[in-house]
Amino acid sequence: MSEDIGRRLARLEQQVTAISRAPKLTNASLEDATLEVYDDQGSLRALVGQQPDGTSGVTVVNGPTPPVxxxxxxxxxxxxxxxxxxxxxxxxAVSPLDFARVEVHVGAVPDFEPDASTLRGTVESAQGGTVTVSLGYQQWWVRLRTRSLSGTASAATAAVAGEPRQAHTADIAAGAITADKLSIGSTGNLLVDPGFETGFTESRLADLGMSWAKIESGGADSPCCLTIATTGGEPRWMPYDPFAVNPGDMYWLGVHYRCSKAWLGDGVGISLVWRDAKGKILNTSSVTAPEPQADGQWRRISGKVRAPEGAVRAEARLQAGEGTAGEVSFDNAECRSIMTSAASGERAEIGPDGVRLFDGQGEQVVSLVTGAPNYLSLSSHDGTSVASISDTGAAGFQSLSVAGKLTWQGDDLQTVLDAMPRGLVAINRQTSRVETTGTEVGWVELGFDADPTREYRIVVDAHVSPSVAGGELRLRLRDGGAGAPDIRSPQVQSAMHQLVRNGGWQRVRLELPVSGSVLGKGKHRLLATFDNKQGPSGQSVTLIGGDSYPGFMYIEDVGPKLKETGGYNTGGGSSSKPDPDPKPVPQQYTTTYTASWSGSYSRRSSYNSYYGNQMLQGYYSENNGTQAALCGFPADMVKDLAGASVQKAELFLYFDHWYSSSGGKAVIKPHGHTSRPATFSCGSSSKSVDWSRNEGKWVDVTALFEASTTRGFGLDPNNTSGTYYGRANGVGGANPPKLRVTYTK
Incomplete structure (x- = not known):
């Protein structure tokens, strides 16, 4: 039976209602796609599904501005x-559902605009939170702003001021936190605030009630120092917090100190007070100034100490002995642990000052340290010492091989050797006989290369036998140069000998002292010749040589070329020449003068008493600026050189330090000061010389030296490059300046 229209409409209505109530995407999916979500104004608010960067998820975009x-x-x-x-x-305002974080921004001014450069941290929870920001010691301003999931930022809050606090009693109460509980840091110094510049020591002095101690400006190459007044007539010290130790532990102590010019006291030092487990003092180990000077100058003391048996804690002290006047200042205090492989016997020690090695008997065999004597001893496998360098620089070796330059007393060894004779450079021995009857004949040819800087002695020596007595033998020396010599070559010397023995032998000799510059540089073939004259008719003469009585000719290097001195003098006898000059004939001298004064000058201006007689040149820090130095020589030099003709002037300097370990460059200039001036000045002519550390050498300054006006020399690079910063020994040093002058007078 067919369904009526009413029933059919009712069923369709039920189906529509069911469909409208069912999930819309129950059987749906997104295939490589994105679902876009819009608000009622048509603005995109979210992306669901595949994102633009290839990932999948939900991205919030174009969100509303979050609240402040x-x-x-x-x-x-x-x-x-x-x-x-x-x-x-x-x-x-209510926290937004798309809350992401609150940003913390910090700026140096209150109206700064937050951006990526001012962001110092974030609070990720909408419930709030805390952020700690490390900042410098000044006033800062903080502003916050909200950031949503879509990346939208709110306006920033008003700025709130704040300033980080330095160490103060509110943070560290005296005695509350001991040094062994503190994080000392990478420097290894166990003393807090060693330069007295953080404010910690100043607060500590107030807490301890030390009214006689203060922090003031003007440290040892630093802004601040600790000053203790020594007017109380009793010992005074500033203690540090104790730290844990073990018996046998070794520590290196060091500090700069300065005694005021009005100081009257009984010692200055730095010490460690050793205590046992009950706090009882066991002992005190101190490093003290050997002879404190009341001159207002900074000096440094350092040394090592060892914890005694039973010690569990140590307290460092900066101390001034009993005093009745003046002040003692301290700076750059240090207490550092020394690494050691054993408490005694054979061991190695490494400390801030260097390295020490000890043998089985506990004796030091190697000491490579600063501020103390250094020495080195090397042994073979069986313990035999084979090489050593003492604390005075004396060295001893089984053998020594030097590939480069070797110096002796400041001179290159080659220079020393050049000043000595070189001995025979050519020689010939003859055992044959040569005869002549009045005609000049050659006997021996001998060649050599002449050096114009050297002096030579040429000798011909033989026996002669005339057939009958009478007349004379003439020996001649002829120079053929580089060619073959003969009896026509230029004669350079001769010798006459009377033939007095009838058929007998007699000794004959010719000698010529001559410089290579007179002969001429290069090859010379010398020929010794002879003949007989004015003898009986038919006389013959023979130069004789045999195995047991050889004749010989030799050329000897006798030393460097000399300037010829001396002059004509009749000695009071009759002569057609005028009488001799009453003055002595010229004579050559070489005199060495040791400097009589020296010093350094800050900023190339005023004398720097801090360095005493040391000679510093160049720039190291702004404290002294670019430094220069002067040294001068005694009045005897002026007297000696009056009227003299100077051939050579050499200056000796010893540099024990350069900024670079490879050495530096000295700039030498002359000056005319007869004593150390209050302010620096010197001549404009100069000579630059490369120098090594711990090297002393002579420098030729002839071009800078004028006998009538030069009284000394200066070091004056006038350059801030580290190449020129160096320190030379002055008067009173181990190797003071010297001047060596060669002159005729």
Missing amino acids: PAKPTVTSAMGNLVVSWDGKFENN
């Missing part, structure tokens, strides 16, 4: 600001 967070609370801490947000928003 409430102002932060800013609290000062040591080197930090602690920024807190309580989770609330301005105008009691």
Whole structure:
């Protein structure tokens, strides 16, 4: 039976209602696609499905501006600001459902605009939180702003000021935190605030009630120092917090000290007071100034100490002995642990000052340290010492091989050798006989290369036998140069000998002292010749040589070329020449003068008494600027050189330090000061010389030296490059300046 229209309409209505109530995506999926979500205004708010970067998920975009967070609370801490947000928003706004974080921004001025460069941290929870920001010691300003999931940022809060706090009693109460509980840091110094520049020591002095101690400006190459007044007539010291030790531990102590010019006291030093487990003092180990000077100058003391048996803690002290006047200042205090492989016997020690090695008997065999004597001893496998360098620089070796330059007393060894004779350079022995009857004949040819800087002695020596007595033998020396010599070559010397023995032998000799410059540089073939004259008719003469009585000719290098001195003098006898000059004939001298004064000058200006007689040149720090130095020589030099003709002037300097370990460059200039001046000045002519550390050498300064005006020399590079910063020994040093002058007078 067919369904009526009413029933059919009712069934269709039920089906439509069921469809409208069913899930719309029950059987749907997104295949490599994205579902976009829009608000009622048609603005895109979210992306569901595959994202633009290839990932899948839900991304919120174009979200509304989130509310402004409430102002932060800013609290000062040591080197930090602690920024807190309580989770609330301005105008009691509700936290947005797309909340992401609250950003913490810090700037140096209150109206700074937050951006990526000012972001210092974030609070990720909508419930609030705290962020600690490390900052410098000055006033800073903090602003917050909210960031939503869509990346939209709110406006920033008003700025809140804050300033990190330095160490103060609120952070470290005296005695509350001991040194063994502190994080000392990478420097290894066990003393807190060693330069007295952080404010910690100043607060400590106030807490301990040390009214006689203060922190003031003007340290040892640093801004501040600790000063203790020594007017109380009793010992005074500034203690540091104790730290844990073990018996046998070794420590290196060091400090700069300065005694005021009015100081009257009984010692200055740095010490460690050793205590046992009950706090009882066991002993005190001190490093003291050997002879404190009341001159207002900074000096440094250092040394090592060892913890005694039973010691569990140590307390460092900077101490001034009993005093009745003046002050003692301290700076750059150090207490550092020394690494050692054993408490005694054979061991190695490594400390801030260097390395020490000890043998089985506990004796030091190697000491490579600063501020103390250094020495080195090397032994073979069986313990036999084979080489050593003493603390005075004396060295001993089984053998020594030097590939480069070797110096002796400041001179290159080659220079020393050049000043000595070189001995025979050519020689010939003859055992044959040569005869002549009045005609000049050659006997021996001998060649050599002449050096114009050297002096030579040429000798011909033989026996002669005339057939009958009478007349004379003439020996001649002829120079053929580089060619073959003969009896026509230029004669350079001769010798006459009377033939007095009838048929007998007699000794004959010719000698010529001559410089290579007179002969001429290069090859010379010398020929010794002879003949007989004015003898009986038919006389013959023979030059004789045999195995047991050889004749010989030799050429000897007798030393460097000399300037010819001396002059004509009749000695009071009759002569056609005029009488001799009453003055002595010229004579050559070489005189060495040791400097009589020296010193350094800050900024190439005023004398720097801090360095005493040392000679510093160049720039190291702004404290002294570019330094220069002067040294002068005694009045005897002026007297000696009056009227003299100077051939050579050489200056000796010893540099024990350069900025670079490879050495530096000295700039030498002459001056005319007869004593050390208050301010620096010198001549403009100069000579630059490369120098090594711990090297002393002679430098030829003839071109800078004028006998009538030069009284000494200066070091004056006038250059801030580290190449020129060096220190030379002055008067009173182990190797003071010297001047060696060669002159005729």
